Amino acid sequence: MDTMAAIKQTFFQECEEQLTEMEEGLLMIEREEGDLETINAVFRAVHSIKGGAGAFGLDDLVRFAHTFETTLDGMRSGKLEITPQVVKLMLRSADVLSDLVRISRDGGEMDATRVAQMTEELSKAGGMAPAPAVQPAPAADFSFEPVAAGGDGAGVDEFGFAPVQISFDTLISEDVAAGAHRFEISFTPRPELYSKANDALRLLRELGRLGDMEVACDVAALPPLDEIDPEGAYLTWKIDLSTDADEKSVREIFEFVEFDCDLSIDVNVIGMDEESASQTVEAILAQVAAEEAAQSEAVLPLAVEPVSAPIEPAAALEPAPKTPVAANQQSQPAAQSAQQPGATIRVDLDRVDRLIDLVGELVINQSMLAQRVTEAGIARLSDVAVGLDDLEHLTREIQDSVMAIRAQPVRPIFQRMSRVVREVADMTGKSVRLVTEGENCEVDKTVIERLADPLTHMIRNAIDHGLEKPEDRVKAGKPEQGVVKMVAAHRSGRVVIEVSDDGAGINRAKVREIAVNKGIIEADAPLTDAEIDDLIFAPGFSTAATISDVSGRGVGMDVVRRSIQALGGRITISSRPGNGTTFSLSLPLTLAVLDGMVVTVAGQTLVVPLSAIVETLQPKAADVHGLGEKARVIAIRGSFIPLVDVGSVLSYRDEEADPLQGVAVMVETENQSQCALMVDGIIGQQQVVIKSLETNYGHVFGVAAATILGDGRVAVILDVDAIVAGSRSDVARADANRKRSAA
Amino acid sequence: MIQVREQDATASNELIAFRLGEQEFCVDIMSVRDIRGWTQTTPLPHSSAYVKGVINLRGAVLPVVDLAARLGFDPAEPSARHVIIITQVGHQTIGLLVDAVSDILTVDSGAIQATPNVASDLARTFMKGVIAMEGRMISLIALDNVLTQNQAAGQGLLN
Numbered sequence: 001m002d003t004m005a006a007i008k009q010t011f012f013q014e015c016e017e018q019l020t021e022m023e024e025g026l027l028m029i030e031r032e033e034g035d036l037e038t039i040n041a042v043f044r045a046v047h048s049i050k051g052g053a054g055a056f057g058l059d060d061l062v063r064f065a066h067t068f069e070t071t072l073d074g075m076r077s078g079k080l081e082i083t084p085q086v087v088k089l090m091l092r093s094a095d096v097l098s099d100l101v102r103i104s105r106d107g108g109e110m111d112a113t114r115v116a117q118m119t120e121e122l123s124k125a126g127g128m129a130p131a132p133a134v135q136p137a138p139a140a141d142f143s144f145e146p147v148a149a150g151g152d153g154a155g156v157d158e159f160g161f162a163p164v165q166i167s168f169d170t171l172i173s174e175d176v177a178a179g180a181h182r183f184e185i186s187f188t189p190r191p192e193l194y195s196k197a198n199d200a201l202r203l204l205r206e207l208g209r210l211g212d213m214e215v216a217c218d219v220a221a222l223p224p225l226d227e228i229d230p231e232g233a234y235l236t237w238k239i240d241l242s243t244d245a246d247e248k249s250v251r252e253i254f255e256f257v258e259f260d261c262d263l264s265i266d267v268n269v270i271g272m273d274e275e276s277a278s279q280t281v282e283a284i285l286a287q288v289a290a291e292e293a294a295q296s297e298a299v300l301p302l303a304v305e306p307v308s309a310p311i312e313p314a315a316a317l318e319p320a321p322k323t324p325v326a327a328n329q330q331s332q333p334a335a336q337s338a339q340q341p342g343a344t345i346r347v348d349l350d351r352v353d354r355l356i357d358l359v360g361e362l363v364i365n366q367s368m369l370a371q372r373v374t375e376a377g378i379a380r381l382s383d384v385a386v387g388l389d390d391l392e393h394l395t396r397e398i399q400d401s402v403m404a405i406r407a408q409p410v411r412p413i414f415q416r417m418s419r420v421v422r423e424v425a426d427m428t429g430k431s432v433r434l435v436t437e438g439e440n441c442e443v444d445k446t447v448i449e450r451l452a453d454p455l456t457h458m459i460r461n462a463i464d465h466g467l468e469k470p471e472d473r474v475k476a477g478k479p480e481q482g483v484v485k486m487v488a489a490h491r492s493g494r495v496v497i498e499v500s501d502d503g504a505g506i507n508r509a510k511v512r513e514i515a516v517n518k519g520i521i522e523a524d525a526p527l528t529d530a531e532i533d534d535l536i537f538a539p540g541f542s543t544a545a546t547i548s549d550v551s552g553r554g555v556g557m558d559v560v561r562r563s564i565q566a567l568g569g570r571i572t573i574s575s576r577p578g579n580g581t582t583f584s585l586s587l588p589l590t591l592a593v594l595d596g597m598v599v600t601v602a603g604q605t606l607v608v609p610l611s612a613i614v615e616t617l618q619p620k621a622a623d624v625h626g627l628g629e630k631a632r633v634i635a636i637r638g639s640f641i642p643l644v645d646v647g648s649v650l651s652y653r654d655e656e657a658d659p660l661q662g663v664a665v666m667v668e669t670e671n672q673s674q675c676a677l678m679v680d681g682i683i684g685q686q687q688v689v690i691k692s693l694e695t696n697y698g699h700v701f702g703v704a705a706a707t708i709l710g711d712g713r714v715a716v717i718l719d720v721d722a723i724v725a726g727s728r729s730d731v732a733r734a735d736a737n738r739k740r741s742a743a
Numbered sequence: 744m745i746q747v748r749e750q751d752a753t754a755s756n757e758l759i760a761f762r763l764g765e766q767e768f769c770v771d772i773m774s775v776r777d778i779r780g781w782t783q784t785t786p787l788p789h790s791s792a793y794v795k796g797v798i799n800l801r802g803a804v805l806p807v808v809d810l811a812a813r814l815g816f817d818p819a820e821p822s823a824r825h826v827i828i829i830t831q832v833g834h835q836t837i838g839l840l841v842d843a844v845s846d847i848l849t850v851d852s853g854a855i856q857a858t859p860n861v862a863s864d865l866a867r868t869f870m871k872g873v874i875a876m877e878g879r880m881i882s883l884i885a886l887d888n889v890l891t892q893n894q895a896a897g898q899g900l901l902n
Contacts, residue, residue, distance in 0.1 A: 360802060361801060361802035651789050652788065692804070693797070693804055695804075696804065696805040696806060697805070697835070697890070698890075700788055700789060701789050702788050703788060706797060715785060716788070
């Protein structure tokens with residue numbers, strides 16, 4: 001069972017890759033950059049998903065993938081013209097397919113009507129009846145149970161095995177023409193075919209979908225029961241198939257098993273004379289040989305196995321199609337080299353994390369060693385010191401390389417957004433184009449994963465609130481189609497992602513009005529434009545007058561800001577009336593290290609996350625004012641900001657320190673309020689490796705995590721929000737006092 | 744205490760014995776990961792007095808418990824002679840600050856007696872049993888409770 005689960009997991013991992021490939025291809029086609037090979041790639045991806053899904057009995061997925069695949073095939077063969085509408089349909093189908101895959105993996109209910117509707121649209125576009133498998137319970141017809149086939153009981157032996165003739169007629173939809181080709185196929189699986197988890201029944205079922213088929217099972221090779229190897233293969237199927245599909249489609253069904261079976265496919269074009277038929281067979285044999293030669297040249301992963309290059313159906317009708325075959329021979333290796341992906345391996349994430357941990361220790365150890373050497377009074381130019389410098393260089397390099405393992409391009413998340421754009425555009429009736437740049441920008445895997453929700457929300461907002469209605473856009477002299485742009489770029493050790501729209505920009509008067517109505521600001525508060533824009537991030541703020549399906553999901557931009565801050569990032573907004581709004585996210589490249597300011601408080605060394613710090617300053621006596629019994633504020637540029645003594649909040653000391661002796665670190669909390677943290681001194685800025693305190697101890701109030709400094713000692717990283725909240729909450733303070741006295 | 748009796752009476756246990764002031768204690772050797780000299784700890788905010796702070800053990804951050812203080816004795820004044828016994832308790836690794844490691848004992852499970860019925864709650868919470876050996880009495884420490892109460896308090900602070 002475990003092995004099965006593992007195989008299934010691999011299947012879903014591969015599905016992810018194939019879905020990505022599919023979507024990438026479709027987007028390329030949408031931008032009109034695609035060629036036949038792109039369509040082929042999309043087709044292959046869907047086909048592989050279908051194949052795997054069949055093996056796991058994921059029937060819904062198989063059914064939909066089949067319909068999808070059939071329509072794609074129409075596109076591939078040129079029967080279905082590639083129009084923007086068709087591509088849009090394909091993209092939406094791709095969304096449904098991804099959902100189906102996800103539901104198959106994680107469980108849950110798929111919206112059946114949506115699938116049915118999509119299936120219908122696809123079938124309509126492909127000019128065919130709905131997929132046969134959708135018809136109720138045709139599966140019974142395939143079962144190779146010893147059915148006493150009408151009148152043909154001659155072959156029944158003592159085991160009850162009978163050569164069964166099964167009509168697949170019920171499977172073939174009425175529209176399929178009588179078939180331009182007749183294939184005589186002899187299919188003898190070898191034991192390897194079964195041991196690779198392929199199933200002859202499934203292949204036959206696939207074949208049955210192509211046209212009118214008669215199957216006879218040849219049991220001549222079946223030994224007596226006591227000689228049967230349970231893992232052997234003894235059956236041969238003789239298939240007589242009439243179809244309008246070309247040989248390629250037939251051969252494709254056996255694509256994954258062609259080396260594990262004896263397969264012969266003889267084609268007779270109906271109404272063709274004997275001579276030309278034999279020539280066609282010759283041509284086919286030549287092509288098969290070419291394929292085999294091409295495949296032996298390069299060992300490729302299954303997913304990029306070359307689909308046999310298309311023989312035009314027309315070509316088969318003509319006598320002596322020798323030239324097209326030669327052309328195929330040449331084009332194949334070229335297609336292969338274009339498809340060859342970079343060599344990759346799949347590694348368990350835990351192993352990578354363990355490696356990152358170890359390298360972190362190496363870095364710490366190295367700096368400890370350096371410190372000891374300095375302490376020992378060894379001259380800077382001695383061999384030891386020089387060697388240590390080299391070591392430092394190497395360790396940093398190792399650290400960077402190891403971090404790079406976890407880094408992944410933002411491409412998948414950008415692609416996911418293109419789906420969000422489609423959905424929201426449909427829902428709001430706006431026409432939207434998504435432009436992305438810098439998809440190859442790499443960020444830590446966890447950062448990428450945790451970006452999905454905030455970005456989705458921002459895209460929704462951009463379309464729903466940012467872009468005007470098409471008629472308003474025309475009135476404003478803009479093109480009817482709105483543009484949402486996502487740009488990722490590396491900037492000074494961080495990754496910056498910008499989401500912008502070319503809409504109307506923030507309606508500041510309205511934002512202000514709402515903020516006043518909701519009691520977020522005073523009616524006469526003097527606010528700059530930037531401050532008004534920032535109100536969008538205020539908790540409880542939502543500009544939509546009515547809660548729409550799209551962005552009014554109960555989470556506002558405050559949640560977006562919080563999740564970005566939880567990642568150690570920052571979000572800012574800029575807006576120009578009439579020209580649109582830009583949100584920019586600045587994120588750390590990794591969550592394993594953090595940029596921090598190392599400070600001292602009551603003899604302890606602490607780290608304050610740099611992302612929270614606005615500025616630092618030395619308080620002057622004139623600026624510090626008492627407020628009430630104990631609280632103090634500091635005047636900075638005309639506003640009063642609460643002073644928080646870190647030492648007493650963390651119970652490092654009982655009495656608050658004199659603010660004039662220390663340094664005030666201005667921090668901004670997640671709910672936008674500013675606060676000045678009093679520390680005794682600043683040691684410097686440093687990148688620190690984040691270590692969990694929860695693993696061996698537990699959560700500590702006011703502490704986000706721990707780190708190890710260059711001297712090998714542990715320092716705690718402050719949880720700025722908790723400290724500010726704790727300083728305000730009398731309860732927390734009383735609790736801390738109680739705790740201290742109890743101890 | 745009954746648990747101890749229920750164990751296989753003939754199984755022999757290896758124990759690490761250590762001193763806290765005048766008394767001797769021991770822990771199961773299987774739960775000991777390392778024994779280290781005293782290193783300066785980093786105090787944690789809002790921690791109980793018996794939590795000396797956290798140390799870095801090969802890249803892991805782990806708490807050090809002053810076992811003397813935990814058992815209700817006078818808190819230790821750590822010096823270079825003190826020793827930290829690194830133990831594995833469930834999924835957590837914690838360090839125990841003790842005066843000195845004295846011995847490695849091999850005793851039969853049957854030799855572990857129930858903790859004498861004394862009034863001290865602390866004794867009953869942290870001791871699994873006692874062992875008589877060469878005229879000495881060595882108390883077997885139950886590691887499970889060394890940190891748990893502290894954590895419960897920590898959680899309370901959160902809310």
